[in-house]
Amino acid sequence: MISGRKEVTESQNLQPLRKYYVKPAMALPRAPVVSRQSPSAWWQAPRPAGVPTLPYRQWTSSGRAALWQAIRLARETREALTPGAAGGVLVPTYHPRTLIAPVIAQGLRTDFYPLTAEGLPDLAQLDAYARLDTFALVLPHYFGAGRSLAGVRKWCTTRGIALLEDCAHALFGQAGERPVGHWGDYATASLSKFSPTPEAGLLASATHAIAPLRLAEAPWREQLKIAKDLWDHYWLASQADDDLVGLCRRADAGVVPLARLEPDPVSTVPEALVDGHLGGAQHTAPWLAHLVAREATSPIAAAQRRKHFATYAHYLGGVPELQCPVPAPADDSAPYVYPVWFPEAGAATTAYRALRGAGAAVFRWDRPWPQMPQLEDDFGGRWAEEVLQLPCHPTLTQPQVERTALAVAALARHCL
Ligand SMILES: Cc1ncc(COP(=O)(O)O)c(C=O)c1O
Incomplete structure (x- = not known):
């Protein structure tokens, strides 16, 4: 239990509170259905x-598979110019592990x-982190805010x-x-964040023609599984409950x-690479994923996302x-x-664990790649x-977003 600002240990914490802690039937969905x-x-x-709408585009099974291909293409270009000179990729310190694994x-x-x-990136410092054989830099549009990368x-x-x-976080809209x-x-995109499909990604470019990736069709098992996943996620979202x-x-x-918090099963480098997190890189997304991924560009969904963002800002923007x-977000994003x-960090951890316990839809990238300096x-x-990430996807209802925002504000009052 956290009482006032004093933190106590896990066992002290949980025991007396069992009677207060009502586990929600199902947590709110963290992705659209x-x-x-x-x-x-x-x-x-x-x-x-x-x-x-980029002129050169290829489908992949996921955002990480698209990133894998983008890195391969950049490496081949560098190697064609200077053989043996492609050794490192600049990656940001704030990341999900799926950004590093490729x-x-x-x-x-x-x-x-x-x-x-x-x-x-801090441009004044960046040179200090690049080496002679660094051939690519990965930069996400964090949280979906398109900003100028000039x-x-x-x-x-x-x-x-x-x-x-x-x-992965900003599929379209203006970025400066x-x-x-x-x-x-x-450019790489993760369509599972903007449409109901559990998998699908895009590799694209404004300037470089991309030769066909010649990926295999997704195996039949995957083709059938996605139909089941779509239904399961829909059903779970319809049962969602919270105690916010x-x-x-x-x-x-x-x-x-x-x-x-149960530790994420992806705990080591080899596991991150073989447990399916890059497993689909060799095949394309199932055909049903192609179909439902079209919903990612829905203007109705985009408007709903902006509305949810505005709701969070309304309740949390004034918390000092x-x-x-x-x-x-801009009007077109x-x-x-x-x-x-x-x-x-302590207050954020308390808030995160309390929110997860009450069934909120919330993310935190708190497991950086193990070798990160x-x-x-x-x-x-x-x-x-x-930083806690509060999803804006349109499956969340207005009351659910309001309850989440109010709970974050209450936790800030409690912890800070
Ligand atoms: C910034 C960023 N890049 C890449 C990825 C990988 O995308 P996917 O989950 O579709 O493989 C993610 C996924 O969370 C992400 O947040």
Whole structure:
């Protein structure tokens, strides 16, 4: 239990609280499920400028598979110019492990670079992290906020380093002077974040023609499994429940029950590479995934995402201790999550565990790649613990988003 600001141990914590802790029947969905919207609404809608409208595009089974291919293409280009000179990839300190695994899977070195408080590379420092054989830099549009990458684009061009624009969180919309996906030599997208499909990704480019990847069709087992997954996720979302109102009450009373977080099964490097996290890289997405992934560009879903982002901002933007490290989304974009930045890791951990225990839809990238070094003047390392990601997907209802935001505000009052 966390009472006031004092932290006590896990066993002390859980025992007296069993009676307070009501486990929700099912947690709120963390990704969108099949909507009741008529498919014609999104099928016929014009596609917004972004990754799906780039001139060169290839489907993959996931965002990480697309990243794997983008790294391979950049490496081949460097090797064609200077054989043996492609050894390392610049990767950000704030990441999910699925962003790093495609580098390791190709036997390449990860050159971690630090991030500014805006989630961009610090250009003044970047040279210190690149080596002679560094041939690519991966940069995500964190949280779905499309921002100008003009500075880093110039930095990469001058040094002959390929910019791999990771659009897993921002599929379309404007990113400064250009649309999302138009800054990188290659852009990669993860369609499972914007549509009901559990898998599907895109590898695309504004400037480089991409030869056919010649991926095998997804095996029949996968083709059938996706239909079951779509149904299962839909059913689970319809049963979703939470105890966020109870959590608010308890936080205000100074007694917060914490969920015991099960460790992510992907705990070591070899496991991350073989347990299916890159397993689908050799085949394309199942045909049903191609079909439902079209929903990713639905303008109705994008508007709903902006509305959810605005709701979180309404309730949390005024809490003095909490920050949102990105600007409000532009009118043409579809934010992935609302990032809420706690000023210290202990409070963020308490809030995260309490929210998970009450069934909230919330993410935290708190398991950086095991070999990641601690870098100076780096906000990325801090974000791993201090930033909670609150999803904006349209399967969440307005009341669910409001309850989540109110619970975060109550936890901030309680912990800070
Ligand atoms: C920034 C970023 N890049 C890449 C990926 C990998 O995408 P996928 O899960 O489709 O493999 C993710 C997934 O969470 C991500 O958040």
